[in-house]
Amino acid sequence: MPVSYEYERPALTVDCVLFGLDEEGLKVLLIRRGMEPYQGKWALPGGFVRVGEALRNAAERELEEEAGVKNVFLEQLYTFGDPGRDPREHVVSVAYYALVNLEDHDVVADTDASDAGWFALDDLPGLAFDHEEILEVAKERLKGKIRYQPIGFELLPELFSLSRLQKLYEAVLERPLDKRNFRKKLLKLGILEETDEVEKDVARRAARLYRFDREAYDRMVKEGFELQL
Known part of the structure; x- marks a missing residue:
């Protein structure tokens, strides 16, 4: 039986922070938005969660649709819910992050992204929405992670x-x-x-x-x- 709710509910999205490593250092995957809001601005890959879709599945789908990236292991990072973070409406975003080997993932912009690429963490463009905050939280999580878990398998080549x-x-x-x-x-x-x-x-x-x-x-x-x- 359908259920009706007395109160309005915020929309739900996922955003993905993908870290990669090359000879120049640590990088993050960004897409250039092809539609409003923030058309033409760089952002983290992500989008709205469909009804009946699991969060992780939504994150994997958005990565493949927007940047052509698939088969990455994602970990849930944090939930961002400031009512003013999206100019369209109240949107809550569940962020994920991952470590990937750049050699294994060629990026190709698709759907609502007009471009996609890897950016050095010390040379980032201005980001849409609150994605700079999300990226900072992901960087701090990564700093903490290497103190209690080894990292490198996902970022480095075999040898x-x-x-x-x-x-x-x-x-x-x-x-x-x-x-x-x-x-x-x-x-x-x-x-x-x-x-x-x-x-x-x-x-x-x-x-x-x-x-x-x-x-x-x-x-x-x-x-x-x-x-x-």
């Missing part, structure tokens, strides 16, 4: 140097780390496997390449730890 892993942590923490101390602590975790391969096509001395021990990595993600950097 990587310890220097690249350190650059990842420095990008997230937004500060330099002592090379010797960082390597000592990460190797002690037992989640890295040294390989016989080295970097190729580099001007400097080629560094040894490592890979994550997936079983040990997944176990540590589940159990957690405390990493002081």
Whole structure:
């Protein structure tokens, strides 16, 4: 039997913060809005949740529709519900965030997005709605996450140097780390496997390449730890 409600209800949306890493540092996926409000402005991928649609499914659908990105593992971040955050009406947004390897995800704008691309966190355009606030919350969550869970499996290629892993942590923490101390602590975790391969096509001395021990990595993600950097 249909149910009627005495009070009006706010609309519901999802917004997605996707972090990626390349040689230049940590980046975030943005789309350029192709319609009002904020037509032409850059924003996080997202949109309205359909009736009967699960939140995670809505987030996955919007990522694929707006940026051509699919098959990413999303974690729920926070709920943003300021009544004035959307000029159209009272809209509550459930934000998600994810870590992805840029090499695995080519972005292509679609539906109500006129463009899409990866932007360096230190060189962002002005964002629509309250998406700058959402991004800041996601950055702080990521900073906290690396202190109790290992990160990198989702962001790095299969084989990587310890220097690249350190650059990842420095990008997230937004500060330099002592090379010797960082390597000592990460190797002690037992989640890295040294390989016989080295970097190729580099001007400097080629560094040894490592890979994550997936079983040990997944176990540590589940159990957690405390990493002081």
